[in-house]
Amino acid sequence: MSAPYKATDRLCEIISQDHHLLQMMSRFGIPLGVGEKTVAQVCEDNHVDTPTFLAVANYMKLGAATAILDIEKVSVEALTAYLAQAHSYFLSFQLPAIRRKLLEAIDCSEQNEVAYLILKFYDEYMSEVRRHMQFENKRVFTYVKQLLSGRKPTDFCITQFADSHKDIDHKLQELKNIIIKYYAAPADGQLLHNVLFDIFVCEGDLRTHCALENDLFVPAVKLLEETLKETADNPSSQENARTGGMTGAEALSEREVEVLRHVVRGLTNKETAEQLFISINTVLTHRKNISRKLNIHSVAGLTIYAIAQGIVHLDEVKMH
Ligand SMILES: [Fe+2]
Ligand SMILES: [Fe+2]
Structure with missing residues (x-):
């Protein structure tokens, strides 16, 4: 089985082996001209969340089972922006481009009923896709924005x-x-073959x-919902979060500090769960919440934070 993409891979090398990444880059707003930079460097330069970029790239390469392993690192905000950008691409570029090519490729005179019906079928299809994506943009993504602002x-x-x-x-x-x-196309119907090829590509792209959305977006949003529910169910942790006395954008709750202490001491999620008498899922939710609040995603970064805040001492920390 091939290995997942890593933050340290050179982006130019992996693009040349996998053209799907080109499309992904444009949807993440990453321009070409990446030089010899790594995935992490390019993402940082373009203000794109690296774990989210890698989760999507690995989903394309290896499927849901591998990508889901890093679900707690995925930024719901970055993934939602990526999906919204894909919607604009389908609705404003790819589907209209296929329609233009279809118009050129088939005989649209009134006498050709099959051609007329093909075009009608396509137009109805475009309206259906538009409704589907507008629902996601307006209802689902708006809901996610509310979750991200801390409201459920x-x-x-x-x-x-x-x-x-x-x-x-x-x-x-x-x-x-x-x-x-x-x-019944003319024997040299190159335009029609060309538009059929585009339809094949678009079909695969829409399927992916x-x-x-089912395999990454929904689980990532579910985690976010659970985090908010836990905070609402446990007002004392909310109070701690407000009065924890830590610096930074958002202070950690007492429980999150506990989890952080275990993580930077080098305990696995399972060991942390056992010691704190909570489930692994709860540990993952806390870890995701910690990373979101601090905007620090690596254990090395969390370790520096924990030492700087006096949460652990240097001699307790297993260096990574
Ligand atoms: Fe969608
Ligand atoms: Fe969808």
Whole structure:
């Protein structure tokens, strides 16, 4: 099995082996001209969250089972921005470009009923995709923004979205088959072959997009929901968070400080869970919350923070 991409990989090398990364880069707002820089350096230069970039890249390369291992490191904010950018790409660029090519490739005169119906089918499909993505932009992403601001609306949850979320690539597959089977194109119909090729690519791209929403986005938002629920259920930790006396954007709760102390001493999530009598999932939620609050994602960085804040002493820390 091939290895997952790492923050220290040179971006130019991995792009040249995997063209999907090009599309990903544009959706993360990363321009070309990456020189010899590593993934982490390029992400940092472009203010992109490196763990989120890697989670998406590894999802494309190795599938959900590998990508989900790092789910607690994923920034919901960065992943949502990535998905929103993909929506703009489909709605404003890829689907209209296919329509323009279809118009050129098929005989749209009134006499050709099959061509007319193909175009009508495509237009209805585009409207369906637009509705699907606008719902996500307006309802789901707005909900996520509220979660990120620390508020948990009571009239919606991400499971509702997951339960009703449908694939949107199957109609494109149907259209492709209709053209292949029933549209009598001239023998040298290069334009039609070309547009069919684009439809194949778009179909795969839409399939991956929806799968990414199911396999990465939904679990990442669920973790965020759990974190907020825990804070709401435990007002004392909220109080601690307010009065913890730490510097930085957001102070840690007492429980989070405990988890941090264990992590920087080199204990595994399982060992931390056992010592604190909590589940591994709760440890993961705390770790995600700690990293989000401090904006520090590596154990080395957390160790420096913990020493600087007097949470641990240098001699207690297992150096990484
Ligand atoms: Fe979407
Ligand atoms: Fe979707």
